[in-house]
Amino acid sequence: MTDIKGLRLYLPPFAPDTSGAASVLYPLGGLVVIVDAGGCAGNICGFDEPRTDLPAPSVMASAGLRDMDAIMGRDDRLLAKVKKALQQDADTASPTFPFLALVGTPVPAVIGTDLTALAHLAEKQTGLPCIAVASNGIHAYDRGASAALLALVQKFTRPCQTVPGKLGVLGVTPLDLTLSEQNTLRESLLTCGWEQVSLLGADGLASLREAASCERLLVVSPSGLAAAEYLQEKLGLAYDTGFPQELTFPLWTAIKQQLPPGSKRLLIIQQQFAANALRDFLRTCLPEAEIICGTCFELVPKLAEAGDFTFREETEFQIAAQSFDTIIGDSLLRRALPGFNGTWLDYPHFAISGKTY
Amino acid sequence: MPYFITAQELAEQGTIPADLRTNTQLIYNSPAALDFNSPGAQGFGVKRAGLALPGSIMLLISPACCGRNTAALAAPPDAQGVSYGERFAYLLLDESDIVTGRHLQKIPQAVQAFIASRPEPPTCVLLCLTCVDALLGTDMERIARKASAAAGLPVRPCYMYALTRESIRPPMVAVREMLYSLLEPAPKNARSCNLLGFFAPLADASELSPLLKAAGLRTINELSRLRTWQEYQQMAAANFNLVLNSEARRAAQAMQEKLQIPFIELKRVYGLEQITHQYQALAKLLGTSWELAPYADAARTAQEKFCARHKDEIFGIGSRLNGNAFELALTLARAGLTVAEIYGLPQADDFFYIKKLAKLSPETRIYTNLSVSMASYSESSSKVTFALGADAVYYHPHARSLAWNEERQPFGYQAVQELFTQMEAACHD
Numbered sequence: 001m002t003d004i005k006g007l008r009l010y011l012p013p014f015a016p017d018t019s020g021a022a023s024v025l026y027p028l029g030g031l032v033v034i035v036d037a038g039g040c041a042g043n044i045c046g047f048d049e050p051r052t053d054l055p056a057p058s059v060m061a062s063a064g065l066r067d068m069d070a071i072m073g074r075d076d077r078l079l080a081k082v083k084k085a086l087q088q089d090a091d092t093a094s095p096t097f098p099f100l101a102l103v104g105t106p107v108p109a110v111i112g113t114d115l116t117a118l119a120h121l122a123e124k125q126t127g128l129p130c131i132a133v134a135s136n137g138i139h140a141y142d143r144g145a146s147a148a149l150l151a152l153v154q155k156f157t158r159p160c161q162t163v164p165g166k167l168g169v170l171g172v173t174p175l176d177l178t179l180s181e182q183n184t185l186r187e188s189l190l191t192c193g194w195e196q197v198s199l200l201g202a203d204g205l206a207s208l209r210e211a212a213s214c215e216r217l218l219v220v221s222p223s224g225l226a227a228a229e230y231l232q233e234k235l236g237l238a239y240d241t242g243f244p245q246e247l248t249f250p251l252w253t254a255i256k257q258q259l260p261p262g263s264k265r266l267l268i269i270q271q272q273f274a275a276n277a278l279r280d281f282l283r284t285c286l287p288e289a290e291i292i293c294g295t296c297f298e299l300v301p302k303l304a305e306a307g308d309f310t311f312r313e314e315t316e317f318q319i320a321a322q323s324f325d326t327i328i329g330d331s332l333l334r335r336a337l338p339g340f341n342g343t344w345l346d347y348p349h350f351a352i353s354g355k356t357y
Numbered sequence: 358m359p360y361f362i363t364a365q366e367l368a369e370q371g372t373i374p375a376d377l378r379t380n381t382q383l384i385y386n387s388p389a390a391l392d393f394n395s396p397g398a399q400g401f402g403v404k405r406a407g408l409a410l411p412g413s414i415m416l417l418i419s420p421a422c423c424g425r426n427t428a429a430l431a432a433p434p435d436a437q438g439v440s441y442g443e444r445f446a447y448l449l450l451d452e453s454d455i456v457t458g459r460h461l462q463k464i465p466q467a468v469q470a471f472i473a474s475r476p477e478p479p480t481c482v483l484l485c486l487t488c489v490d491a492l493l494g495t496d497m498e499r500i501a502r503k504a505s506a507a508a509g510l511p512v513r514p515c516y517m518y519a520l521t522r523e524s525i526r527p528p529m530v531a532v533r534e535m536l537y538s539l540l541e542p543a544p545k546n547a548r549s550c551n552l553l554g555f556f557a558p559l560a561d562a563s564e565l566s567p568l569l570k571a572a573g574l575r576t577i578n579e580l581s582r583l584r585t586w587q588e589y590q591q592m593a594a595a596n597f598n599l600v601l602n603s604e605a606r607r608a609a610q611a612m613q614e615k616l617q618i619p620f621i622e623l624k625r626v627y628g629l630e631q632i633t634h635q636y637q638a639l640a641k642l643l644g645t646s647w648e649l650a651p652y653a654d655a656a657r658t659a660q661e662k663f664c665a666r667h668k669d670e671i672f673g674i675g676s677r678l679n680g681n682a683f684e685l686a687l688t689l690a691r692a693g694l695t696v697a698e699i700y701g702l703p704q705a706d707d708f709f710y711i712k713k714l715a716k717l718s719p720e721t722r723i724y725t726n727l728s729v730s731m732a733s734y735s736e737s738s739s740k741v742t743f744a745l746g747a748d749a750v751y752y753h754p755h756a757r758s759l760a761w762n763e764e765r766q767p768f769g770y771q772a773v774q775e776l777f778t779q780m781e782a783a784c785h786d
Contacts, residue, residue: 002470004463006454008447009474012428013421031729033383037488037519040422045386047426052388059732061383067520070492081383085729092358092733106420107520110455110492137422138451332428335442354428 001315008314010336014296015175015351017135017144019048020223021103023173024148025058025133026051028205031085031097032058035078035115036105037065040137047354048141050174056096061085070111075118079125086126098205099155100130101148109136131155141175141351142271142297145223149201153227157211159235165195168214170239171224172202175351176271181249185220188247200227212237218244221271222298241303243277251347252281255328259286260343266291267321269329270349272299272308278328278347279305294320294329297351330355359730361698365719368712373703377725379523389700389748390726392677400764401556403517404485405430406532408444409556409580410539411589412480415515416471418448418460419487423517446471455489464500465507472508480586481511481539491518511539526607533608536580540593542616549576551595551618553609554602557764558582563771564652565599568636572645599623599639601768625766627680627688627773629657636769649770656773663777664692667784673739673753675746676701676726678761679772682746683710690717697740698722700748743780759783 002009015023018034022044025032034041041062051057063078082100089095100122102115119132131151135144149170167189172182182199189197198207198214211217211231217239219228228239259266259282266282266289268275275293282291292307296317299310311317314336321327325342327334332353334344348355360376367374375381384390392400404427407415417424430441448467454460468482482504486497497514505512516531526534533553550569552559558581559565566577578592598620600609609620621642623635633649640647672689674696676682682701687710690696696718702725703711714721724731726748736753744753747760759779767775 002467002474004448004467004470006447006449006451006460007463007467007470008449009471010446012431012445013424013447013449016420016422016425018422019425034386038384038522039487039517039519041384041386042391043422043425045388046391047429059729060386061729062386064379064382064384065520066380066523067491067518070488070520081381084381085383088360088728088730089733092730096732105422106455106487106489107492110489136452137420138449138455140421332431335431352428354425 001318003315005313011314011333015048015141015354016043016137017139017141017147018103018105018137019044020141020144020146020173020175021133021135021148022060022144023048023141023175024145024152024201024223025101025103026060027054027202028058028099028152028208029056029096030058030099030101030205031082031089032060032101032103033063033082034060034103034105035063035065035108035113037107038062040105048175048350050350050356051179058101059097065107070107073111073113075113079118079122082122083126086128097128100126100128102130102132103144103148104133104135106137109134109138129155140297142221142223145171145173145175146226149224149227150230152201152208153211153230156205156208157231157235158209160210160212162215163196163213164215166198166214167194167196168198168200168207168211168217168237169224170200170217170219170228171221171273172199173223174356176221176223176274176349178350178356184249185243185247188244189218192244192246216240219273221273222300225300241300242273245280247277248281252278255345255347256282256285258345260326263289263326263343265289265324266326266328267294267324268292268347269294269296269327269333270347271295271297271351272303276303292324359724359734360728361722361724363719364711364715364721364723367703367723368708368715371708373705376728377703377723379702379727382727383729384727385729385731387726387731387751389675389677389731389751393702393726400762403515403528403532404445405441406529406556407483407485407515407535408441409536410481410483411583411585412477413483414444414446414471414475414479415483415485416446416448416464416468417485418450418464418490419485420450420489423487424449443475446474450489455493458493458495461495461500465504468504468508468512472510479510481513482508483513483515483535485515485517487517488520491516491520513539530604530607533605534611537592537608537612540590540612540616543590543593545596545617546576546594547596548574549578549591549595550574551578551592551598553598553600553605553620555579555766556581557766559601560765560767560771560775562775563768565769568647571647572640572643593618597621601625601766625680625768625772627685627776628691629653629660629770629773632656632769632773652770656770656777659774659777659781660692663781664694666781667743668693670694670743670757670784671740672696673698673700673741673744673749673756675699675744675748675750675752677748678746679763679767680761681707681710683707683714685745686710686721687714687717690714690721696721698724698749700724700726700746700752702727743783745780757783757786
């Protein structure tokens with residue numbers, strides 16, 4: 001083990017904030033400009049976006065920044081490119097872009113581009129609603145997803161008549177929940193008595209425009225929290241966090257069946273809300289075991305139990321994992337624990353390995 | 358309607374219009390254009406290319422986002438047996454690193470820790486840098502020397518500077534230079550040559566190697582086929598280099614300077630006459646003559662067979678394939694086939710083909726994958742019945758198709774024969 005900060009000898013980087021932001025924006029049909037030189041957009045679209053069959057997704061474009069753009073700070077050229085793309089769209093038989101989004105990457109972060117100002121300028125010059133997500137490629141996906149979702153509700157959600165029996169779900173992207181899990185979640189909530197379930201954002205831009213019509217909100221991952229807090233504060237929408245108790249993903253059942261009967265100390269590694277829900281589910285069969293939730297992403301203190309932890313460094317994970325006899329987590333993480341002799345049960349997390357099931 | 362220009366219009370203009378240039382527009386990141394904009398997203402980018410060095414390992418020094426897709430490379434072997442699992446490590450930067458440059462101090466120590474963590478000692482360590490260090494102006498050569506001294510192994514920087522992709526030394530050119538920069542001068546072997554340009558081997562069935570052997574060469578080195586550092590170092594003994602991809606030209610020039618290995622450039626073309634001329638010229642340079650007829654005949658037979666049976670097919674030809682879309686379109690047009698659409702980004706050199714194509718097929722439409730306007734491309738308003746190239750396949754999911762973008766590189770007559778054979782098979786699927 002090494003104490004060099006940032007050094008990962010085994011684990012590749014997890015989904016970054018750029019991917020989180022793009023994941024929220026992808027199903028909305030807008031023009032999404034990754035303000036990069038090309039590689040970031042390649043990672044986002046080529047690796048972190050599994051939804052290839054959406055009927056009218058956002059158009060993901062790279063700003064195609066070059067060295068002189070960065071050195072000279074030629075924001076005007078970026079705006080000209082944006083306007084040209086919008087003009088091309090306007091020239092089509094049916095213009096499609098309902099909004100423009102600028103997603104930050106390391107290059108604008110290093111040269112200090114004010115993306116928010118640029119978004120204001122773009123909105124003023126084009127008349128199209130424009131948001132900016134000041135991601136920088138350094139932070140994890142949940143921070144980018146959270147910023148994008150917050151920017152969207154601030155821009156698009158307006159007061160409207162409440163629809164009784166309608167639940168709005170926040171924090172749903174394929175980086176956290178597979179498309180199959182999203183369906184299971186929706187069905188489970190309908191079974192629980194909700195008449196209408198809207199996965200805010202994942203169900204398209206209209207779902208965000210009409211978010212204020214929800215009777216209540218449910219936040220299923222930390223990336224939905226900031227938007228929920230905003231909607232509560234501005235529009236009085238109450239929210240809950242976590243998964244409904246009635247919900248059981250098939251994978252959870254499979255994990256439960258594979259648990260070694262003598263497990264005493266279990267570690268669940270997932271995004272915090274999913275890990276918490278799985279813990280509750282497993283406690284029914286292992287009431288005596290100590291079950292700890294760990295995450296390499298955002299940990300909301302008020303939703304954590306004693307012993308739950310977050311890790312940023314690979315060595316932090318290696319040290320923390322030593323004391324568990326059973327670990328439930330994405331199998332990619334196991335690479336960092338070559339000497340682990342306990343039971344490992346795979347719980348794929350797209351934001352970690354890019355693997356789905 | 359997506360932007361396009363006809364071959365005739367483009368030939369008459371004689372220059373590349375703004376709509377076909379990358380610096381005037383946003384770059385659409387559809388699956389059709391992904392590996393143009395970010396070579397590492399599919400196929401070989403800088404990271405995979407760097408690891409073509411036998412026994413090398415790579416430390417990626419970057420914010421998390423730059424290394425994200427290595428999760429796929431680090432996964433267990435895929436269907437082709439490709440996995441780089443243990444060969445990557447990461448030094449992830451945070452804001453403080455970027456502001457203070459403190460990460461640079463850690464690199465020698467990180468390299469040592471990386472080496473110590475691997476069961477097999479590596480042959481060399483590559484430091485992969487990204488746009489951040491390009492902007493910071495990091496002198497990574499100096500840091501690599503420091504790390505090399507600390508580790509007792511060669512340590513070389515590998516520049517994944519996407520910002521510089523339209524400079525005179527873009528990343529995929531620079532990485533090819535780096536790959537051969539570790540060769541040490543060696544006595545020449547008159548019966549040895551190197552093939553430069555590709556990161557995956559030439560197709561086994563290509564006639565190039567048999568022809569070179571017929572000319573008396575006994576060792577034909579391809580980096581991707583070399584397994585050990587000793588084999589790699591044998592490349593320094595080559596009598597000459599054959600450059601099969603122009604992105605390797607600078608590497609060949611550097612080898613000429615450092616190792617006194619001259620080079621000859623060949624192009625991958627699909628026109629049978631051009632292939633024959635190229636081989637005849639090469640044979641002359643090597644002081645030999647080759648019996649090309651059997652190879653040429655086999656290729657011609659496959660081509661004629663296809664053209665006779667499928668002359669009514671209407672082609673859409675992309676640029677995400679093993680070839681030059683404009684040269685390939687010209688070849689098909691010369692063979693009597695109809696090319697309705699090309700999806701590509703013409704370069705100045707391509708006017709050689711475009712002008713000829715304009716005479717044969719003036720109405721051929723040239724689209725650019727990179728234009729955001731391609732989001733409105735509709736298969737139903739196109740006449741294309743056969744899509745050739747991974748990007749063409751994306752636009753025409755319902756047409757007969759062939760991606761023609763395998764990693765194994767087709768070359769020469771074999772490429773022509775195999776292309777038409779596979780197109781024939783695609784017509785029967």
